[in-house]
Amino acid sequence: MSADYSWPYANEMGETEELISDVLVLGGGLAGCFAAIGAARRGQKVLLVEKGDVERSGSAGTGFDHWESACTNPCSQVTPEEIATAYFNEQDGYSNGIAHYIECREGYDRMLDLESFGGKIRDTEDEFKGAPFRDDRTKLMFAYDYKNRFTLRVWGSTFKPALAAQLKKLGVRVLNRTEATALLVKEEGRDAQGRPCLRGVGAMGMDVHTGKFYIFRAKAVILAMSRPARVWLFNADMPGLCEFRPFQSIGSGHAMGWRAGMEFTMMEKSVRAEFSASGRSFPPYGTGNNHNTWYAATMVDARGVEIPYVNRDGNILKTEQERYYPAPGQKFFLKGGVIDNPKYEYRGPETLDFDTLIKEGYQLPFYADLSRMSPWERRVIWGMMVGEEGKTKIPIYQNYTDRGFDPEKYMLQSYGNGWQSASFLGQERQFFGAPGGIMHNWDLMTNIAGVFAGGDQLFASDCAGFACATGGYAGRKAAQYAGGVSIGEYNPEDADAERERLFAPMFADAETSVSWKELNMAISKCMQNYCGEVRCEDLMKQGLDLLHSYETDWVPKLYAANPHDLMRIHEVMDILTVSQMTLNASLVRHSSSAPLCFQRSDYPQMDPENDRKHMVIRLENGRVAERDVPLDYAGTLKDEYEKRNQDYMAWAARQYGAGKEGE
Amino acid sequence: MKKVEYTVSPVPCSARPIRFDTSLCIGCGRCARVCQCDVLVPPAEKGKGHPPVVMYPGECYYCGACVMVCPVKGAIRLEHPLMNQAKFVPVIPQK
Numbered sequence: 219m220s221a222d223y224s225w226p227y228a229n230e231m232g233e234t235e236e237l238i239s240d241v242l243v244l245g246g247g248l249a250g251c252f253a254a255i256g257a258a259r260r261g262q263k264v265l266l267v268e269k270g271d272v273e274r275s276g277s278a279g280t281g282f283d284h285w286e287s288a289c290t291n292p293c294s295q296v297t298p299e300e301i302a303t304a305y306f307n308e309q310d311g312y313s314n315g316i317a318h319y320i321e322c323r324e325g326y327d328r329m330l331d332l333e334s335f336g337g338k339i340r341d342t343e344d345e346f347k348g349a350p351f352r353d354d355r356t357k358l359m360f361a362y363d364y365k366n367r368f369t370l371r372v373w374g375s376t377f378k379p380a381l382a383a384q385l386k387k388l389g390v391r392v393l394n395r396t397e398a399t400a401l402l403v404k405e406e407g408r409d410a411q412g413r414p415c416l417r418g419v420g421a422m423g424m425d426v427h428t429g430k431f432y433i434f435r436a437k438a439v440i441l442a443m444s445r446p447a448r449v450w451l452f453n454a455d456m457p458g459l460c461e462f463r464p465f466q467s468i469g470s471g472h473a474m475g476w477r478a479g480m481e482f483t484m485m486e487k488s489v490r491a492e493f494s495a496s497g498r499s500f501p502p503y504g505t506g507n508n509h510n511t512w513y514a515a516t517m518v519d520a521r522g523v524e525i526p527y528v529n530r531d532g533n534i535l536k537t538e539q540e541r542y543y544p545a546p547g548q549k550f551f552l553k554g555g556v557i558d559n560p561k562y563e564y565r566g567p568e569t570l571d572f573d574t575l576i577k578e579g580y581q582l583p584f585y586a587d588l589s590r591m592s593p594w595e596r597r598v599i600w601g602m603m604v605g606e607e608g609k610t611k612i613p614i615y616q617n618y619t620d621r622g623f624d625p626e627k628y629m630l631q632s633y634g635n636g637w638q639s640a641s642f643l644g645q646e647r648q649f650f651g652a653p654g655g656i657m658h659n660w661d662l663m664t665n666i667a668g669v670f671a672g673g674d675q676l677f678a679s680d681c682a683g684f685a686c687a688t689g690g691y692a693g694r695k696a697a698q699y700a701g702g703v704s705i706g707e708y709n710p711e712d713a714d715a716e717r718e719r720l721f722a723p724m725f726a727d728a729e730t731s732v733s734w735k736e737l738n739m740a741i742s743k744c745m746q747n748y749c750g751e752v753r754c755e756d757l758m759k760q761g762l763d764l765l766h767s768y769e770t771d772w773v774p775k776l777y778a779a780n781p782h783d784l785m786r787i788h789e790v791m792d793i794l795t796v797s798q799m800t801l802n803a804s805l806v807r808h809s810s811s812a813p814l815c816f817q818r819s820d821y822p823q824m825d826p827e828n829d830r831k832h833m834v835i836r837l838e839n840g841r842v843a844e845r846d847v848p849l850d851y852a853g854t855l856k857d858e859y860e861k862r863n864q865d866y867m868a869w870a871a872r873q874y875g876a877g878k879e880g881e
Numbered sequence: 882m883k884k885v886e887y888t889v890s891p892v893p894c895s896a897r898p899i900r901f902d903t904s905l906c907i908g909c910g911r912c913a914r915v916c917q918c919d920v921l922v923p924p925a926e927k928g929k930g931h932p933p934v935v936m937y938p939g940e941c942y943y944c945g946a947c948v949m950v951c952p953v954k955g956a957i958r959l960e961h962p963l964m965n966q967a968k969f970v971p972v973i974p975q976k
Binding site for chain 2: 456
């Protein structure tokens with residue numbers, strides 16, 4: 219078979235190119251694109267490095283359907299402070315006050331940006347004129363809480379091409395098909411505690427088609443490379459179906475940060491797998507359910523008996539519209555990607571829980587039956603939300619329609635015990651539900667000076683609005699930083715070592731080799747066995763030993779025949795690094811924690827007051843170092859934000875004043 | 882660093898996520914260009930009727946970008962594996 223094919227791209231193995239920019243952005247999803255735009259708008263020379271192609275890459279490459287926490291839109295009845303604080307309290311403080319506040323405060327500005335770039339955020343064709351979730355003056359459309367109107371339904375499939383075009387317009391240089399693999403960092407003395415003062419001076423990477431090696435030198439670097447995946451879950455036959463986010467988004471940004479000495483928090487947090495995992499689930503948003511994209515679909519049981527919605531007090535809701543309004547005496551409710559089983563204060567309308575339904579005699583299987591809904595709600599769920607949400611336009615909306623699905627005539631089956639569409643074991647885990655990530659300050663700068671982060675690389679991230687808002691903010695702050703420094707020198711030995719690391723698999727012996735898939739399978743099994751639902755010191759140390767043996771004995775046997783294989787190998791090496799980081803983070807916390815979904819059999823006490831803090835870890839001289847940071851380190855959100863962003867506030871008032879009025 | 886010749890061959894997979902209709906494909910290569918998982922590889926022979934090679938079908942994450950960017954309706958079909966075909970049934974009239 220191989221004789222019929224030859225590598226279709228140039229062979230640039232052994233070639234090195236050095237590129238210099240003011241601001242270097244790693245990752246070209248929503249966060250990376252907005253980071254690049256934020257920096258370029260401030261006159262910086264920007265280089266963006268993307269492993270896929272920015273036109274459709276990232277988690278929202280083919281769309282997203284609702285934008286959370288856009289608290290400054292003209293119809294919003296809530297303040298940024300209210301919603302950011304609610305998110306923080308909802309997670310018992312294990313949340314990201316800074317980033318969520320930025321999302322609440324600037325998210326709508328980024329949405330207006332997208333509209334000005336050609337993205338669609340309003341019902342300009344009056345398709346839903348008169349609908350209860352639409353504001354007929356601004357033509358904005360809302361989801362979840364129709365009273366408070368801070369989550370917007372958007373046409374996200376239009377966003378990535380619009381962003382790609384805008385990057386071009388602003389003169390951002392984009393390197394597609396190029397993986398970023400390591401940061402270039404130099405040590406500039408020691409701080410008062412004797413810790414090394416690190417400064418980012420660039421990064422390195424490889425063209426995944428040609429094998430050319432890159433050295434990127436920059437004054438400031440922004441990490442926007444999503445979060446880790448494939449740590450516990452892997453399927454070698456269909457690896458693309460392992461996880462929810464794009465197959466190649468596996469946490470390389472985390473791994474390179476960790477190797478460089480970057481600080482991380484909450485990496486001990488993981489949740490039992492939810493969906494889109496190892497092919498066991500059905501396609502996301504492709505089964506009967508009433509969450510997220512499908513909120514608040516009418517659900518029925520096998521007999522056609524409607525499943526009741528109840529409010530937070532357990533009172534059955536009689537009308538469809540009540541599903542979209544807070545309970546009596548409640549100001550607003552929270553719904554969305556990271557809101558699972560909210561506290562009473564923020565709990566919105568919901569169908570009775572699964573166990574109660576079974577106990578009360580409701581019969582499986584359940585279905586989503588949109589035919590019983592008003593035409594507005596039916597059409598907005600099936601056709602707009604399912605259609606605009608990522609991965610739904612073709613594999614769900616178009617294909618189901620081709621198969622004859624008509625929401626007026628058919629109901630769609632549910633699987634599993636809720637909206638996950640499959641059931642999972644405790645040791646089958648994912649970084650989901652606002653997981654851990656990079657520790658940062660109010661500038662979204664990491665402990666490595668000049669290295670910033672945005673989107674899913676930040677700890678406790680959630681949705682697309684979060685990615686756009688934090689990306690733009692990081693870009694702006696990086697531009698400011700870059701304006702005050704010059705290009706730093708890097709150590710050529712670091713580049714030599716990275717080049718050797720990256721290309722070693724091209725020289726391995728194919729006959730005695732191991733594939734990236736075999737190593738990924740081994741890592742996933744190791745993590746299920748030694749870093750599963752219940753953890754303890756001895757178990758986790760054995761896990762670290764096993765991973766270490768993979769590193770020393772098996773990584774040298776990885777073999778690649780071309781740069782695509784090399785990229786996959788580099789990813790699995792990064793998954794190995796992230797797994798080690800996760801075990802180390804778990805070893806550091808000597809208690810169990812409900813909000814962190816973290817159980818230790820040797821330290822069963824749940825959330826003791828002394829341990830209610832960020833246990834921030836980093837690698838220092840090959841050892842794991844830890845420091846504690848208070849959960850409320852962000853301070854008073856509004857005050858701290860306004861102290862640092864007067865320039866932006868003045869600029870935004872001029873730029874978006876009219877848009878905010880809905881003119 | 883020594884240069885090594887690159888080799889490639891399609892990786893087997895139990896599913897066929899992407900199928901081309903060669904009678905419709907104009908060979909523009911836009912699908913291969915936007916695929917963020919790098920599943921598709923340009924064919925040896927260029928032009929009309931010569932779609933990319935589905936080199937890494939298992940790495941498809943079923944986002945639909947290839948179909949969305951394709952200028953010819955029906956030239957590419959993206960479909961989840963059989964196990965992922967969710968069931969739908971006629972609605973039961975409300976009592």
